[in-house]
Amino acid sequence: VAGDEGDGGTALHPRLTLLAVCLAVFMLLLDMTIVSAALANIQATLDADLSGLQWVVDAYALPMAGLLLTAATLGDRLGRRRLYLGGMAAFTLASAGCALARSIEMLNLCRALQGSGGAILLGVSLPMVAAAFPEQRGRGIAIAIYGAVMGAGAAVGPLLGGALVGAFGWESIFLINVPIGAVALVIAVRFVPETRAAQDRPLDxxxxxxxxxxxxxxxxxxxxxxxxxxxxxxxxxxxxxxxxxxxxxxxxxxxxxAPMLDLGVVRRPGFAGVSLAAFAAAGTLIAATNYLALYFMNTLGYSPFQSGLRALPLTVACVLGAPLAMTAARYFPAWTSIPGGVALIAVGLWLMTGVGESTQWTHFIAGSVVAGLGLGGLFALTSDIALQFVPVADAGMATGAVSTVRQVGILAGVAGLGALFGPRASASATHELAQLGVLGPGAARRLIDSVSAGAGLRVLDFLPADYRPALPAIARAARQASAAGMQAALVAAAVAATAAAVATAILIAVGARRHGEPEIPFAEGMSV
The missing domain is CATH 1.10.287 (Helix Hairpins)
Structure with a gap:
């Protein structure tokens, strides 16, 4: 990278540097989605309500959003390898802490520590790749691989999480990070050279x-x-x-x-469009998968592993979406790729809507495939296309900004969709139980609170024996309420993704006219 300097103490191994970085970002994205498979078990084991489960996701994303850009600047000043080692050690230790947590509060505290380590890793990851691959063509291919690995990490989370939770318990989804982190640390210590920016930027x-x-x-x-x-x-x-x-x-x-986020960069229409796409994908589809996982397990009655298998259409489509998008970039204008990915997510979410009491998991297959293709394509293309709309000197800030808005999207999406899921499920359960008239006020209130927390049919386990004759009717009410909450969340996500697709298309089209058609370095030589 022009303007970077190395210590020269370690021989340059660009592919091993890329491997170390990819291990890190795979874990970071994996930990955003793998928890979805464990939420139901965490809820039952730690007696958590819906807000506690939302914090399991958002306590991780919050420090990543707030600290990522500062971590990138620290890496430029102190050395990216040094920051990588510290971030990986913190992330690995915090993962072990999550596995040992015995209360929802302790789990969420460790998740916040995980996210802090993740912010450091994500902040230095792309600058490390850029330093290892100074030539534009090689760097473009490396960044494409980086994006594809991010997409794969996010995609395989539900399936891998379901398998681990089913076999070893929810703690295992965090323990799996320990050996991966150890391998990444060994690679970084032995083979990754130290690099830093030639000119220090002050911390903001x-x-x-x-x-x-x-x-x-x-x-x-x-x-x-x-x-x-x-x-x-x-x-x-x-x-x-x-x-x-x-x-x-x-x-x-x-x-x-010396701002952590140059507003002049953000105000560029093309870059703003790419950032909006990253925000929308995270805040709609990725956020919704957490509620879908709860619905599959608690309402449809599947085990974590069975739920993970039923997430395979999304997983496979996301993995395939990355190479398909990279290939499409050879034949279609680059500015169409990002809006197209958001549009696929919007179409997929609309296909998932229409959830009712009798809805089965097969209802979500078509939407998962379409949305997954869009998500995989966005992960592969977003970072590289974002760089085409900013000066070379702002490349590090630009990629950090895109990663930051992705985390903000997860924060807003998980919190916002939960703000819709809970009240809609509560209103439906209140109406249905009032119609039945078989539960006393105290029992009805407890059931409504549990359903609005995403407990689904698990609420039946806590009913007193006196109400057993009414179980079929109460089960129907719980299914209907859960479906109503899920429908509200999916409709909101679909509306948001649709609006984002239109806005993204306009912004990137304006940016392309102002700055010329973006060129994607890996579009040539795809066979490499």
Whole structure:
């Protein structure tokens, strides 16, 4: 990379550097989706409500969103290999801590530590690849492999998680990171050279603190709003603080001499379109998979492994989507690739809607295939196309910004879809149980709260023996309520993805006209 310098103490092994980076990003993306297979077991074992389960996902994504850009700057100054080693060690140890957690609070604390280590790894990953492959063609292919591995990590999570949970318990989805992390550390210590930027950029600690605080306040308000009430003073105050914090972050970044996020880059239409696509994919499809997993296990009654098998259409399509998108980039204008991926996600989500009491898992196959192809293509193309809309000097910040908005998308999607799932399921359960009239007020309230937390038919396990004769009718009510919550989440995700597809197409088309047609380095020489 122009402008980078190395210590020269280690022979350059570009493919081993790429391997070390790919092991890291595979684990990072795997841990975003693998937990979906364990949520039902975590809920039962640790007695967690829906907000606790939402924090299992968001406690991981929050520090990654807030710290990623600062981690990239630290890597430029202190050395990317050094940061990689520290981040991998922290991530691996935190994974072991997750496996040992015996309360939902301790699990979520360890997930936050995991996310902090992940932010460091993700922040230095692409700069390490760029430094290892200085030539444009080789770098383009390496970045494409990097994106494909990210997509594969996200895609195989539900299946691998289901197999592990079914065989060894939910703790195993975290323990699997320990040997992978150990192998990655050995490769990095022995074969990865140290690199850093030739010119140091000052740390933007104020921007990091303001962004992290604003994101935390907003996510907390979205997750806890159902429980505390949307007019609760704390929720309103946190919501206002989040909005003001994001405005303050934008104000600060526009004035500081060395911002963590250059707003001039973000305002470029083409780059804004690519960033919106990353946000939308994470906030709609990836976020929705967590609720689909709960639905498969708790309402349709499948085991974690059976649920993972039923996620195979999405998994396979996502894996195939990456090479298909890379091949399509040879024949179609590059600016159509990103909006096309978001459009496929939108179409797939619309195909998944229409969930009702009698809906079976086969209803989701077609939508999973279509959406999976779009997601896989976006993972392969997003980072590289984003670079085509920014100056070379801003490449590191650009890729970090795309990764950051992807994490923000997960934060907003998991919290936002949960804010729709819970109330809709609660309203349906309240209506159905009132029609039945067989449960007392206390028992009905407990059942409604459990259904709105995603417990599905597991609520039947907690009913007193006096209500056993009414079990079939109560089961129908629970299925209907769960389906109503799932339908509300999927419709919202589909609407958001549709709007994002249109906006992305407009922004990238404008960016392509202003800056010329983006060229994708790996589009040539695909046989390499």
């Amino acid at each position: 600690l104020v921007g990091t603190a303001v962004l992290s605080a604003a994101l935390f306040a907003g996510v907390y308000a979205l997750i806890e709003g159902n429980h505390r009430g949307w007019t609760d003073g704390v929720i309103l105050a946190l919501g206002a603080f989040s909005v003001l914090g994001l405005l303050a972050f934008g104000w600060w970044e526009s004035r500081v001499s």
